[in-house]
Every structure is written in C-alpha cells, then in structure tokens.
Amino acid sequence: MTEPVSISLTVNGATHDLVVAPRKTLADVLREDLGLTGTHVGCEHGVCGACTILIDGAPARACLTYAVQMEGHELTTIEAVAKSGELTPLQRALTQVHGLQCGFCTPGIVLTFEVWLRDNPDPDEAGVREALSGNICRCTGYQNIVKAVLAAAAEMRRGAGA
Template sequence: MTAPVTLSLAVNGAVHEVTVPPRKLLSDVLREDLGLTGTHVGCEHGVCGACTILIDGQPARACLTFAVQMEGHDLTTIEAVSEGDRLSPLQQALHQVHGLQCGFCTPGIIMTVTAYLRDHPDPDEVEIRDLLSGNLCRCTGYQNIVKAVIRAAAEIRARAPA
C-alpha cells in the first residue's frame, strides 16, 4: 500500500523524477522531495489556500492532491512567478502597498491572482474580493491585497502590447 513508486513531475518547466509513497501529498513532495518550500501548508484540508499552485495553469490545492496523480500535468509554483530576481507586477504591487505581513499565505494568494489576471485583465473590487475568498490571510484584513491586485492589473494592462 505504501511501497514507493517512481514518477516524473513537470514543475516550473523542468522534469523531475521522484520516488515517493503513493499516499504522499503533492504539497509534501514539492517541499520535501523537490525542495520547493515556497508552497506553504496551512491546513491540509483545502480551506486556507496557502498551498495553492497551478496545475495546467489553473489554481489548485497542492494539499488535496497526491503527487502520483500529477504525471502528465504541468505544475507551476511560486518559485516560477518572478523573472529571476525581478518581481512580477503583482509581487511588486504587493510590496509597494504593503499587501503582505507574515508572508505565509502570500505564495498561495500570488498563484490564485496571477492565474486570474491572465484571463481577467480589469477586475473590479467586488470581483477581486470574491476571487480572494478562497485564501485566508490572518494579518492584513485583505484591504491592501485588494489594492495591490488593482494596481498590478493596471500595470499588466499598461505593459501589454496594444
């Protein structure tokens, strides 16, 4: 039942071969086997959203997914959001308007919002609050996160070719 299996995982544009027990959560495999500790684990029951990553471009809870389910899928984690050391517009906006405090929920929020802004370039505040409702933040009261998303969306629109 718990005999390890070998699988290959495509994460952030690279393919990794790992040997893990079938019951091992994707969040644990990313953190422990691949050393991608930017994905945080806050509840292990899918409520807090700290472990949100992108599976084939869509936000998903890494704590509710087994790594063995992920062969043939394309995974993106917080480590691939910036361009090297250059912060993405969302990361930059979160920094400028103080949209993070302890930082534990931040990677999950960045993954959720990054995916959304790709398809919804001009969200209003109600829409943004609705979007964020799947990610708990205990520090900020969300106000500056909302502000950062509005700012980031504007920046992304400004950068896009007309």
C-alpha cells in the same frame, strides 16, 4: 501499491525522478522531496489556499492533490513566478503597498491571481474580494492585498496597451 512508486514530476520546467508513497500530497512532495518550500501548507483541507500552485496553468490546492497523480502534468510553484529575478507586476504591487505582511499566505495569493487576472483583466474591488475569499490571510489585512491586486491589474493593462 501502497508502497512507494517511481514517478517523474515536471516542476517549473525541470523534470525530477522521484520515489514517493501514493498517499503523499503534492504539497509535501514539493516541500520535502524537492525543497521547494515556497509552497506553504496551512489547513490541509483546501480551505486556506496557502498551498495553491498551478497544474497545467490552472490554480489548484497542492494539499488536495497526490504527487502520483501529477505525472504528465506541468506544475508551477511560486519559485518560478518571477522570471530571471524580475518580479511580476502583481508581486511588485504586493511589496509596494505592504500586501505581504507576514508573507505566509502570499505564495498562494500570487499563483491564484496571476491566473485570475488573465481571466479578469479589468476587475472591480468586489470581484477581487470575492476571488480573494479562497485565500485566508491570518494577519487579516486584506485591505492592502485588494489594493495590490487592483494596482497590478491597472499596471498589466497599461503594459498590454503599450
């Protein structure tokens, strides 16, 4: 139906019953219907990466996904990355080396790299830069973001080794 349909969405471990139009993107439903405005909307065609969230643990563009598709899937947004108020090593590193700047692109970067760093626990700078190509920072200060990802990787390796 092009008319609104009833769906149930599982976001950050909580289930929400919603009525949404099929054409409504997941990014808009997260922001407008659930008030989870940490998911930012930039380009709306998958290029900028600001709306990146996790679908069943894998990073995905919320602007290229319709909320109706997400029934039965586990969604994670930036609001649930820090556990009980404690920042992750990546989030800490971003604050410590001034990797946020204006902060608009940060949620997408955090969600992408929380997963990417599990796949690539010991990355080199070139690898980080290649992965970061999927997230556009219009402050254009990639230097500190790269530094933060490398610092977080080192921190996570120390944590895993301890």
